Amino acid sequence: MVYRTPPKVQERKDAKRRLVLDTAAKVFAERGYYNTKVTDILDKAGISTGSFYFYFNNKEELFEILYDEMIKTYLSVLQNAVDTMTTHAESIVKSISHAVTLSLQTFQKNKGLARIMLIGSVGLNPHFEKKRAADHQKISLVFEEIFRKLHQGKVISVPDARVAAILFTGSIFSIISNWLQEDKPVSLVKFIFPLIVYNLQALGIQCNEHEIQTIHNEIG
Amino acid sequence: MVYRTPPKVQERKDAKRRLVLDTAAKVFAERGYYNTKVTDILDKAGISTGSFYFYFNNKEELFEILYDEMIKTYLSVLQNAVDTMTTHAESIVKSISHAVTLSLQTFQKNKGLARIMLIGSVGLNPHFEKKRAADHQKISLVFEEIFRKLHQGKVISVPDARVAAILFTGSIFSIISNWLQEDKPVSLVKFIFPLIVYNLQALGIQCNEHEIQTIHNEIG
Amino acid sequence: MVYRTPPKVQERKDAKRRLVLDTAAKVFAERGYYNTKVTDILDKAGISTGSFYFYFNNKEELFEILYDEMIKTYLSVLQNAVDTMTTHAESIVKSISHAVTLSLQTFQKNKGLARIMLIGSVGLNPHFEKKRAADHQKISLVFEEIFRKLHQGKVISVPDARVAAILFTGSIFSIISNWLQEDKPVSLVKFIFPLIVYNLQALGIQCNEHEIQTIHNEIG
Amino acid sequence: MVYRTPPKVQERKDAKRRLVLDTAAKVFAERGYYNTKVTDILDKAGISTGSFYFYFNNKEELFEILYDEMIKTYLSVLQNAVDTMTTHAESIVKSISHAVTLSLQTFQKNKGLARIMLIGSVGLNPHFEKKRAADHQKISLVFEEIFRKLHQGKVISVPDARVAAILFTGSIFSIISNWLQEDKPVSLVKFIFPLIVYNLQALGIQCNEHEIQTIHNEIG
DNA sequence: GATGAATGAGATTTCATTCAT
DNA sequence: AATGAATGAAATCTCATTCAT
Structure with a gap:
């Protein structure tokens, strides 16, 4: 009944x-x-x-749901990349390239949500500020953990794994923010290679550009 | 009369x-x-x-004046750092350290304006979006020009000077954004050293941490 | 659906x-x-x-709608009177009496709108000034055309049909303005007869008061 | 001291x-x-x-002073015309022509004050409405008295001296209002003759246009 | 007497949200 | 479930007038 x-x-x-x-x-x-x-x-x-x-329930909830969806999507993409990383541990270069490439591809595919996640959600109100901070930390933490392990294994050379993670995620977001501000609709793709190189070098990973290029081509 | x-x-x-x-x-x-x-x-x-x-005249004008003040302040600080750079060209490490240190110190000194520049001015309206984009480009351009010269002199090794500049400025802003989101009032100072190292390595500048540490201590 | x-x-x-x-x-x-x-x-x-x-949409629009309604109403009343005029052309006296009578009756019926049309809409702003000027001209033009024909047919005798039309409409509005300014609620009706006589004479139409009186009584 | x-x-x-x-x-x-x-x-x-x-004392007082000045000026002009009227009583035609001509000339000379008196002062507030009403009555009364005498002397033929006076002053103001609304700066002068004729006829004064024309030329 | 900085009551308008149908 | 009419708190800005110097 x-x-x-x-x-x-x-x-x-x-x-x-x-x-x-x-x-x-x-x-x-x-x-x-x-x-x-x-x-x-x-x-x-x-x-x-x-x-x-x-x-x-209201306008804010609507926005929050959208924002949460975006974060969730991105986090799962990252987790995917990272899981591959730990599994096929053979090549750090490959793994990092992977993470970067997938990140940019995700945002490229969904410019609107990129805008919401990186621009639209800034400075809304205290509640959202906290949420954003927490989410950025969550993202950063994904890398921090990896970096910590890699640091112990002397694979990377940085003074501080946490700061490195912040800078790594920051570098990705900087590129996307920059891209979002562009008037003309450029492709994010062309930023992938220099972004990978910058970060690999920053992490003190020895590698030649040729090798990265090859990997980059494979992934793309 | x-x-x-x-x-x-x-x-x-x-x-x-x-x-x-x-x-x-x-x-x-x-x-x-x-x-x-x-x-x-x-x-x-x-x-x-x-x-x-x-x-x-109105609320928006007030905000714009504040924002402009902050940008102007920061740009002049940067210009200062950069002028030192070209003068004492002997040491790139020193110069870059200088730029990073002064940047963080400036924002540290004025947390409120940092917040306005990096958070409060995001997503306001189309007019402001354009302004922000232009200002960020201006800041980025300061480094782009330097990087281009250094690249030609084979002092740094990056695939793309412009992207490197975006990432360099992005790295500074990431650290500050992160710091602004922190609940407890931590000092920005502790981020300076790892930030310098990350970027120097990223730019492919050979240097040992000890040397940087020394310079860092001198500047601070 | x-x-x-x-x-x-x-x-x-x-x-x-x-x-x-x-x-x-x-x-x-x-x-x-x-x-x-x-x-x-x-x-x-x-x-x-x-x-x-x-x-x-706003206060001004509201006012404009009211004003437009009044003008439209009055213009259609006038047109009615004028149509009768051209149809029963037999008697000018009758026709003019009609126009005057209907005008005053219309305003009498709706004192509020009369006030808006003649007083409230004066000196508001440039936009409205133009509108008012145009509307007054429209009203005046209704009579001007008639007067021009009557002039050609030597039925009326005035030096200038346009000025006569301005004065004719002006005479109606003067009476109404005057009435609106009165403290006590007098009837407009009592002004009809002298107003008709004044204008008929002004137009050089030969007629005796008795005749007009009769027509006036018929219409009222 | x-x-x-x-x-x-x-x-x-x-x-x-x-x-x-x-x-x-x-x-x-x-x-x-x-x-x-x-x-x-x-x-x-x-x-x-x-x-x-x-x-x-305040904005309103300033306006009121201006308005009062204008009314005073106009009333004295009228009084002048009227005094001539009663003195040289020989010709009504001349007297009326005089009154009309002087009126228009006064407003022509001072368009700004004309605007204030006829347009700017309408619909301000209850206090001013009363004032305006009283002033218009004062002006109208000047003619009403004359008309009453002329009526008794059978010089003019109207059903109602008061209404005639209202219409007479109204005719002058209509012409001026019309003139004020004109885009191009036309001269008021050309309205004088038809205005005189209209009113003389309206008052039932027998006269031929030629005679009026001559007087008109003399005065102008 | 003169100045213009300071005041604040009050007017118009917006828009997220509720509610009757 | 769905609709859009109705609500009203709240926000920005204006401008006649006062007041300290």
């Missing part, structure tokens, strides 16, 4: 929710959080205000 | 204007642009609405 | 919009444009600020 | 006051009462805010 939402209805609901999220991603990315009115999103999605508040 | 503002009055005006700017810097840094209401600033500064609009 | 506003809702919307317009007409008429605050209207209509801006 | 403002000082004061008044007349005429800021006037006059409030 218990009422259960029929699967078809549930599907429709999910689709609508998704539509709002996707539209919101575009609009937030274009105009930023505060310059985006809820109706801007809804008008574009063809959804009513009432409906919106059925699916989401 | 023409009235001339007496020096004393002018002084008071300058002081008041400064008071508003300084108070605004604090509040903007704490809460961000959109969460800062004009009255928040005025209440804290003990100034009337009318006075505010006598000194500034 | 497309939502259509149900008729009942639409009706309510229309009624609300009308309520705002009618209330605004009263308040504007009483206090003038600049002394009427938006809240004055809303309080009296028992409507929230939000609702107001749902129906109108 | 009593201090007396030296004459020279008094002169300077008067000049300054006059300067403010004249400047205000221009600015009010251009932009209207509510769109004129006190500082607009003062900037143009090169006078400080403080000084302004030494000479005038």
